[in-house]
Amino acid sequence: MPVVSFNFSTLKKLTMKKLLVIAVAIFFCFSVIAQTTINRDPEIEKMVSEVSKDSLQSYIKKLVSLGTRNTLSTQTDPARGIGAARNWVLNRFNEFARQSNGRLSAFIDTTTLQPDGRRVDVPLLLGNVVATLKGTDPNDNRIFIISGHLDNMRTNVMDRMGDAPGADDDGSGTAAVLECARIMSTHSFPATVIFVAVSGEEQGLLGANYMAEKAKKENWNIEGLLNNDIMGSNNSNETNIINNTKIRVFSEGLSVLDTGRNAQNVRNLGLENDGKARQLARYVKETGERYVDNLEVVMVYRNDRFLRGGDHTPYVLRGFAAVRFTEMNENYYHQHQDVRLEDGIQYGDLPGFIDFEYLRKNTCMNLCNLANLAKSPSMPQEVKIDTKKLTNFTNLSWKAPKSGKVKGYYVLLRETTSAVWQKKFFIADTKMDLPYSKDNYFFAVQSVSEEGNESLPVVPTPAGR
Numbered sequence: 001m002p003v004v005s006f007n008f009s010t011l012k013k014l015t016m017k018k019l020l021v022i023a024v025a026i027f028f029c030f031s032v033i034a035q036t037t038i039n040r041d042p043e044i045e046k047m048v049s050e051v052s053k054d055s056l057q058s059y060i061k062k063l064v065s066l067g068t069r070n071t072l073s074t075q076t077d078p079a080r081g082i083g084a085a086r087n088w089v090l091n092r093f094n095e096f097a098r099q100s101n102g103r104l105s106a107f108i109d110t111t112t113l114q115p116d117g118r119r120v121d122v123p124l125l126l127g128n129v130v131a132t133l134k135g136t137d138p139n140d141n142r143i144f145i146i147s148g149h150l151d152n153m154r155t156n157v158m159d160r161m162g163d164a165p166g167a168d169d170d171g172s173g174t175a176a177v178l179e180c181a182r183i184m185s186t187h188s189f190p191a192t193v194i195f196v197a198v199s200g201e202e203q204g205l206l207g208a209n210y211m212a213e214k215a216k217k218e219n220w221n222i223e224g225l226l227n228n229d230i231m232g233s234n235n236s237n238e239t240n241i242i243n244n245t246k247i248r249v250f251s252e253g254l255s256v257l258d259t260g261r262n263a264q265n266v267r268n269l270g271l272e273n274d275g276k277a278r279q280l281a282r283y284v285k286e287t288g289e290r291y292v293d294n295l296e297v298v299m300v301y302r303n304d305r306f307l308r309g310g311d312h313t314p315y316v317l318r319g320f321a322a323v324r325f326t327e328m329n330e331n332y333y334h335q336h337q338d339v340r341l342e343d344g345i346q347y348g349d350l351p352g353f354i355d356f357e358y359l360r361k362n363t364c365m366n367l368c369n370l371a372n373l374a375k376s377p378s379m380p381q382e383v384k385i386d387t388k389k390l391t392n393f394t395n396l397s398w399k400a401p402k403s404g405k406v407k408g409y410y411v412l413l414r415e416t417t418s419a420v421w422q423k424k425f426f427i428a429d430t431k432m433d434l435p436y437s438k439d440n441y442f443f444a445v446q447s448v449s450e451e452g453n454e455s456l457p458v459v460p461t462p463a464g465r
């Protein structure tokens with residue numbers, strides 16, 4: 001085996017140019033090592049450790065005990081129906097508000113709907129239960145939302161009388177929303193976080209439509225919405241696969257805003273995998289896997305599953321970045337089914353089918369993402385890539401974010417065929433030259449806070465066009 005000997009006289013023989021090459025090589029080795037180190041923000045790590053299986057179980061038990069939460073069910077019975085469910089969630093939010101130093105406030109946001117000839121057959125008072133944890137930075141108007149749906153259904157979606165437990169669909173998502181609110185309300189964040197238990201999902205995404213339309217009209221700066229729907233059970237009914245180490249994040253590639261010149265740009269630059277929702281999904285995967293052990297976030301490159309809809313879609317359709325979390329395998333004996341025993345098969349969405357350890361991990365994944373986003377500075381501005389010259393390098397520049405204190409920036413790089421970012425370079429400056437060809441890689445830039453919380457990434461715009 002050859003031994004490399006290295007002494008001072010050898011060193012002197014090296015030209016400055018060679019020394020420079022060695023220095024650059026050492027720098028990149030360290031960059032790669034730094035990239036594989038897990039840096040957890042201690043505050044977020046602590047919050048994640050507070051997510052409790054017992055809390056999640058108690059929320060679902062209570063929701064199931066209300067008999068049905070069908071959107072058309074009673075709103076006057078204090079112990080049964082959607083009205084009781086809304087009030088119970090509101091009371092939990094109000095309890096959490098008391099520990100929030102006045103930052104968390106909650107209410108039931110109602111609207112009246114008329115029969116629509118589809119899934120609403122009577123005039124209906126629809127209500128989303130909304131808790132807002134106001135951001136502490138007056139210059140920061142960003143909003144991050146976690147959503148789950150409170151309502152549920154029997155086999156017949158119009159059946160408002162019979163029992164419908166809805167433990168997983170969507171007791172699981174509602175429980176995740178409540179648990180994140182419980183823990184995050186004792187902390188403060190520069191950006192605003194909204195926790196919402198939506199109604200009318202099964203009746204046609206009514207509550208989410210109402211809220212997304214309001215957000216659009218009022219110009220809310222929603223930078224990310226995490227929709228949780230069916231994320232607490234671990235098995236498939238056909239293939240008997242049991243898996244509680246993976247959760248899916250569904251995201252669309254192209255945004256509804258990608259039309260006209262925008263769409264032309266997407267085509268020219270090959271950015272069909274870099275739309276807002278897809279960037280959010282990529283971020284969620286990286287951050288989720290950083291903070292939650294034994295959990296893989298699996299990106300699915302489509303907005304939703306076949307034959308199903310979700311509350312993220314009304315936001316997606318209005319140009320907001322929104323994604324859906326759903327368990328890795330689904331058991332259709334348990335979804336949208338009357339509780340019954342038939343041919344030896346137990347049908348119905350019962351609490352006994354929830355894997356609370358899995359639900360805990362999935363809730364942690366939501367929480368660390370919301371916290372990391374809400375703690376981060378806003379995104380860097382005017383991120384540009386110099387495309388004026390034919391070179392094998394990449395020259396990026398950007399401006400400081402509108403809000404938040406930055407320690408510096410991450411420049412992200414990935415091959416054009418890679419699903420995830422492969423390299424991450426930290427720099428305190430607002431420009432960076434990289435010895436990688438702009439033709440062969442995708443790039444993006446994130447703002448980074450003192451504690452290491454990253455903003456969502458911004459894909460550079462070609463400069464000089």
Ligand SMILES: [Zn+2]
Binds near residue numbers: 149169201
């Ligand atoms: Zn659902």
